Amino acid sequence: MFRNQMPRYEILSADAVAVLDKGWRRIVSEIGIQFAKPEAAELFRKAGQQVDGDVVKLDPEFVLEQVAKAPAEFDVQARNPANNVHIGGDQMVFGAVYGSPFVREGEVRRDATLEDFRKLSMLSQSFPELDSAGGVICKPNDAPLDSRHLDMIYALQTLTDKFYMGNVVSGPNAADTIKMTEILFGGRAAIEATPATISLINCNSPLRWDDRMLDAQFEYCAANQPVVLTPFLLMGAMSPVSIPAALTQQLAEALSGIALAQLIRPGCPVIFGSFLSNIDMQSGSPSFGTPESGIGLLCTGQLARHYGLPFRTGGGLNSSQTCDAQAAYESLMTLLPTFLAGTNWVMHSAGWLEGGLVSCYEKFIVDIELLRMLRVEFTPLEIDEESLAFGAHEYRPLLSSTANYERWLKLGGKDATARASDIVAKKLEEYEQPPLDDSIRAELEDFVTRRRAELGD
Amino acid sequence: MFRNQMPRYEILSADAVAVLDKGWRRIVSEIGIQFAKPEAAELFRKAGQQVDGDVVKLDPEFVLEQVAKAPAEFDVQARNPANNVHIGGDQMVFGAVYGSPFVREGEVRRDATLEDFRKLSMLSQSFPELDSAGGVICKPNDAPLDSRHLDMIYALQTLTDKFYMGNVVSGPNAADTIKMTEILFGGRAAIEATPATISLINCNSPLRWDDRMLDAQFEYCAANQPVVLTPFLLMGAMSPVSIPAALTQQLAEALSGIALAQLIRPGCPVIFGSFLSNIDMQSGSPSFGTPESGIGLLCTGQLARHYGLPFRTGGGLNSSQTCDAQAAYESLMTLLPTFLAGTNWVMHSAGWLEGGLVSCYEKFIVDIELLRMLRVEFTPLEIDEESLAFGAHEYRPLLSSTANYERWLKLGGKDATARASDIVAKKLEEYEQPPLDDSIRAELEDFVTRRRAELGD
Numbered sequence: 052m053f054r055n056q057m058p059r060y061e062i063l064s065a066d067a068v069a070v071l072d073k074g075w076r077r078i079v080s081e082i083g084i085q086f087a088k089p090e091a092a093e094l095f096r097k098a099g100q101q102v103d104g105d106v107v108k109l110d111p112e113f114v115l116e117q118v119a120k121a122p123a124e125f126d127v128q129a130r131n132p133a134n135n136v137h138i139g140g141d142q143m144v145f146g147a148v149y150g151s152p153f154v155r156e157g158e159v160r161r162d163a164t165l166e167d168f169r170k171l172s173m174l175s176q177s178f179p180e181l182d183s184a185g186g187v188i189c190k191p192n193d194a195p196l197d198s199r200h201l202d203m204i205y206a207l208q209t210l211t212d213k214f215y216m217g218n219v220v221s222g223p224n225a226a227d228t229i230k231m232t233e234i235l236f237g238g239r240a241a242i243e244a245t246p247a248t249i250s251l252i253n254c255n256s257p258l259r260w261d262d263r264m265l266d267a268q269f270e271y272c273a274a275n276q277p278v279v280l281t282p283f284l285l286m287g288a289m290s291p292v293s294i295p296a297a298l299t300q301q302l303a304e305a306l307s308g309i310a311l312a313q314l315i316r317p318g319c320p321v322i323f324g325s326f327l328s329n330i331d332m333q334s335g336s337p338s339f340g341t342p343e344s345g346i347g348l349l350c351t352g353q354l355a356r357h358y359g360l361p362f363r364t365g366g367g368l369n370s371s372q373t374c375d376a377q378a379a380y381e382s383l384m385t386l387l388p389t390f391l392a393g394t395n396w397v398m399h400s401a402g403w404l405e406g407g408l409v410s411c412y413e414k415f416i417v418d419i420e421l422l423r424m425l426r427v428e429f430t431p432l433e434i435d436e437e438s439l440a441f442g443a444h445e446y447r448p449l450l451s452s453t454a455n456y457e458r459w460l461k462l463g464g465k466d467a468t469a470r471a472s473d474i475v476a477k478k479l480e481e482y483e484q485p486p487l488d489d490s491i492r493a494e495l496e497d498f499v500t501r502r503r504a505e506l507g508d
Numbered sequence: 509m510f511r512n513q514m515p516r517y518e519i520l521s522a523d524a525v526a527v528l529d530k531g532w533r534r535i536v537s538e539i540g541i542q543f544a545k546p547e548a549a550e551l552f553r554k555a556g557q558q559v560d561g562d563v564v565k566l567d568p569e570f571v572l573e574q575v576a577k578a579p580a581e582f583d584v585q586a587r588n589p590a591n592n593v594h595i596g597g598d599q600m601v602f603g604a605v606y607g608s609p610f611v612r613e614g615e616v617r618r619d620a621t622l623e624d625f626r627k628l629s630m631l632s633q634s635f636p637e638l639d640s641a642g643g644v645i646c647k648p649n650d651a652p653l654d655s656r657h658l659d660m661i662y663a664l665q666t667l668t669d670k671f672y673m674g675n676v677v678s679g680p681n682a683a684d685t686i687k688m689t690e691i692l693f694g695g696r697a698a699i700e701a702t703p704a705t706i707s708l709i710n711c712n713s714p715l716r717w718d719d720r721m722l723d724a725q726f727e728y729c730a731a732n733q734p735v736v737l738t739p740f741l742l743m744g745a746m747s748p749v750s751i752p753a754a755l756t757q758q759l760a761e762a763l764s765g766i767a768l769a770q771l772i773r774p775g776c777p778v779i780f781g782s783f784l785s786n787i788d789m790q791s792g793s794p795s796f797g798t799p800e801s802g803i804g805l806l807c808t809g810q811l812a813r814h815y816g817l818p819f820r821t822g823g824g825l826n827s828s829q830t831c832d833a834q835a836a837y838e839s840l841m842t843l844l845p846t847f848l849a850g851t852n853w854v855m856h857s858a859g860w861l862e863g864g865l866v867s868c869y870e871k872f873i874v875d876i877e878l879l880r881m882l883r884v885e886f887t888p889l890e891i892d893e894e895s896l897a898f899g900a901h902e903y904r905p906l907l908s909s910t911a912n913y914e915r916w917l918k919l920g921g922k923d924a925t926a927r928a929s930d931i932v933a934k935k936l937e938e939y940e941q942p943p944l945d946d947s948i949r950a951e952l953e954d955f956v957t958r959r960r961a962e963l964g965d
Contacts, residue, residue, distance in 0.1 A: 057519060058517070058518070058519060060515070060517050060848070061515070062514060062515060062888065062889070063889075063891070064891075066891075067889070067891035070891050070892060070893060070895070070896065071891065071896075073893075074896045293895060293896075294889055295889065295891045295895040295896055296895065296896050299896055341881070342881045342882070342884035342885035343884070345885045346885060346889060350889070371924065373923050374833055375832065375833060375836075375923040375924040375925065376831055376832060376833060376835060376836035376874050376923075376924040376925060376928075377836070377874075377923075377924040378833060378836075378924075379832075379833035379834070379835075379836035379837040379840075380836040380837060380839070380840045380874070380877075380878060382837070383836075383837045383840045383841065383844070384840065384844075384881060384885075387840070387841075387844050391517070391848075417833050417834075417837070420837075421837060424798070424799045424841060425799070427799035427800070428799035428802045428803060428841075431519065432519065432520075432524070432751055432752065432803060432807070434520070434521075434523075434524035434527050434528065434752045435523075435527060436527060436530075438527070438750060438752040438753065439527065439528075439531045439750075439752055439753050439756055466830050466832040466833075466834075467828065467832040467833040467834040467835075468832065468833060471833075
C-alpha cells in the first residue's frame with residue numbers, strides 16, 4: 052500500500068463537471084439502465100423507480116441518495132495483517148494483471164496453465180510493490196472449467212498471504228469464494244466485519260448489467276465484500292468516440308451499479324470502477340496506453356472524488372505483443388497518470404501485455420520496476436533549512452539507485468526483457484511460501500474436494 | 509511548437525521556494541561563482557561585485573536586478589517562417605538529441621559520422637513534432653575537428669528549414685555560427701532584431717563557468733542570440749545527493765550565468781537551463797529517467813516561473829544501451845514530467861540513448877511517437893453540452909489512432925525497434941530538401957570553404 056501525498060492533477064473545470072453531471076442524469080432517467088436479473092429490477096421497483104422489463108429508469112436524486120450510503124473509505128484484511136489495506140483517501144493499492152487466457156515467457160506465447168497461475172501468484176507474493184496477486188492472474192486452461200475457480204482461490208489463499216479478488220463468473224462461484232474466505236478468516240462474521248476480498252463486476256457496456264455478473268454482485272454485496280462496479284468502455288465500440296460522452300456514460304453505468312449495491316445491502320463497500328480506453332478507429336482493435344485513456348483516467352479520478360467514492364483506474368496497460376519499447380511506454384503512459392490521479396485500487400499493475408490477452412512474466416518485472424520508481428517520484432520532498440546544510444547527503448537517499456531489483460537495470464549486455472527473465476527465475480527460486488495453519492489448510496482442501504465432486508470435475 | 513494549455517503540476521510549497529531562494533543567495537554571496545574568463549570577472553567588478561581572481565561573490569539583489577532585464581518570452585526565427593518559434597509562456601519547443609559521439613543503428617553501435625549527422629538532420633526536418641534538429645545531433649567524427657562546426661551548421665541550414673543551435677566549442681566557432689546565420693537571414697541587423705539560433709552554455713558544475721563556454725556566450729549574447737545557461741548536475745557527482753541542495757546549486761549557477769548575460773548585453777534573451785539527474789550511488793555511472801530527476805524537473809519549472817524566466821529541462825533521457833523497454837520507460841519518465849512542467853525549450857527530445865553517448869535512429873522514431881502522444885494528452889478537453897449530443901462522434905477525433913506514423917505501432921510481427929527501423933528508411937527515402945536561394949547557398953559554401961582553409965583543414 053502506498054500513500055500518495057502529492058497533489059492530484061485535476062483537469063476538469065467546475066463547469067465541465069456540471070455538464071458531465073447533467074449528462075449521466077439524463078441517461079439514467081431518460082434512457083435507463085438494463086439490469087438482466089429480475090431480483091435487481093425488483094429491488095429498484097420496490098424503491099420507487101420506473102421499471103419496464105429489465106430496463107430501469109432512475110431518478111438521479113435517488114441514485115445519489117444510494118451512492119451517499121457507500122463508505123468513502125474502508126479496510127480490506129489479508130491473512131497476514133501486515134498486508135491489510137485501506138481503500139480510499141490518499142491510499143493506492145496495487146494488484147497484478149487479471150483475466151488473461153495466454154501467457155508469454157520470453158519468446159514463447161501459449162495457453163496459460165494452472166502452473167502459470169501458481170508461479171504468477173508466487174511472484175506477486177515476492178514483491179512488496181503489489182498488495183494483491185489480484186484474482187484471475189491468468190486463466191488456467193488446463194483446469195476443468197466448472198471448478199477452476201476453486202483452484203485459483205486456493206492458490207491465492209495458500210501461495211500468498213495478501214488479500215485476493217473473488218471469482219465473478221457466476222453466483223455459485225462467488226458463493227464458493229466467500230465460503231473459502233470464511234474458512235481462511237474464521238467465519239462469516241469476521242469477513243462481514245472487515246472484508247477480505249474485492250471483486251470485479253464489469254458492466255456489459257453500453258448501459259447493461261448482465262445476469263452472471265449481477266448474480267455474483269448479489270452474493271458479494273450481501274456478504275459486505277466490496278465490488279468494483281466497472282463500466283467497460285473502449286471508445287468507438289462500447290461508447291461514443293468522445294471523451295466527454297464516454298465519461299458521462301461511465302458515470303451513468305457506475306453510479307447505477309453502485310445504487311444497486313446499496314439496495315442489496317445499505318452501506319456495503321463499493322469502488323467506482325473505470326476501464327476506459329479506445330479502439331483503433333481504422334482497424335477496430337482495442338488500444339491501450341493511449342493519450343485519450345490517460346485523459347479519461349485523470350478525469351475519472353476527479354469525478355470519483357466529486358461523488359465521494361473510492362475509485363479504480365489505470366494499471367500497466369498496453370497493446371504490444373512483446374515486452375518491447377512500445378509495451379513499456381504505453382504502460383507508463385497509463386501508470387504515471389494513475390499516480391497523478393491518486394487511484395485507490397489499481398488492477399493490472401504488473402504483467403499485462405497484448406491488450407490483456409497475455410500475462411507476461413518479463414513484463415511483470417518491468418512493471419514492478421515502474422511501480423517502484425513511481426512510488427519514489429510521488430513521495431513529497433521535504434524542504435527545510437536543514438535539507439540544505441552541508442553534510443545533507445544523508446537526506447532522502449537516492450532510492451532509485453540503491454534499491455532496484457538485483458540492480459538489473461545496470462547489468463548491461465542484455466536487453467531489459469532478457470534481464471527481466473533472469474529476475475523471474477531468481478525470484479521463483481527464492482520464493483518462500485507463507486505459513487498457514489494446518490487445520491485451516493485441511494479445511495480448505497476438504498471444501499475444494501467436496502465442491503469439485505459436486506461440480507462433476 | 510506546441511501550446512501547453514493544461515495545468516502545471518507544481519509540487520513546491522511557498523515555504524519550500526523561500527528556503528531554496530535563501531539557499532542560492534547564500535551560495536552566490538558567501539562561496540561565490542568562478543568565471544574563468546577575465547572579461548567576465550571584469551564586468552562583474554565594474555558593476556560593483558566583489559571579485560577575487562576569477563571568483564565573483566555576488567550580491568543576490570544585484571543578480572535579481574540583472575535577471576529582471578531578461579525577457580520573459582521571445583521569438584526565434586527559422587528560415588521557413590512557418591517554423592518560427594516562441595520561447596516562453598505556455599509554448600513548448602522541441603529539439604533532437606545533442607552531443608553524442610556515437611550512433612546506434614539496429615544492432616550496430618559505432619562512431620558517428622557526418623553522413624549520420626546529415627541523416628539525423630533530414631529526419632528532424634521530416635517530423636513536425638520537432639521544431640529544430642538541435643545542434644550537435646551527433647558528433648561527426650570523420651570530419652576534421654577544427655572545421656566540423658562549419659559542416660554541421662551548413663547541414664542544419666540546408667537540410668532543414670527550422671531554427672538551429674549554435675556551436676559553443678569556442679569563441680571563434682560561435683562567431684562562425686553567427687556569420688553563417690547572418691548570411692542565411694540577410695545580415696546582422698536581421699538576426700539581432702529576431703534571433704535565429706539558440707545556444708547551449710553548460711556550467712562546469714559545481715559553481716564554475718569555464719573559459720571556452722564563456723567565450724561562446726560573449727559572442728552569442730553580444731549578437732542578441734539566446735543562450736541556455738545550464739547547470740550540469742548529476743547528483744552525487746556535481747552536486748550533493750539531495751534534491752533540495754541540487755536545486756539550490758542549480759539556482760546559484762543559472763542565475764549567475766544569466767546575470768553575466770545581462771551585463772554583456774542588457775535585455776538579451778536567455779533561458780534558465782536545467783540538466784539535473786543523478787549518478788548511480790553504487791557504480792558512479794550517470795542515471796537518467798530516474799524518479800529524482802522527474803521531481804527535480806517539476807521543481808525546476810516552478811522555480812523558473814518564480815523568477816520570470818523561460819526554461820529548459822527534460823527530453824527523452826535514459827541510460828539504456830538499446831532501444832528496449834528500459835529506454836522507453838526511462839524516456840517517458842522524463843518526457844511526461846516535461847509536459848507536466850510545461851518546459852519551454854526541450855533538448856534531447858528524440859534519439860537519445862545510453863546516457864547521451866549515443867544518437868539512436870530507432871529511438872528517434874520511438875521518441876517522436878511519444879511526443880505525438882503527449883501533445884494529444886496535453887490538449888485540454890472542451891466539455892460543453894454540445895459535446896454530449898448524439899452524433900458527437902465528430903468531436904475531438906481520437907488522434908492517437910488516426911495519425912500515428914505509418915500505423916507502425918499496429919503492424920505487429922516485429923518488435924517496436926524493428927518497426928522503427930523501417931520508418932527510418934521510409935522517411936529518409938521520402939525526404940525532400942527544403943528549397944534555398946542559390947545565391948545564399950553559394951555564399952554559405954564560400955564562407956565554409958574560406959574558413960576551412962583558414963583553419964588548415
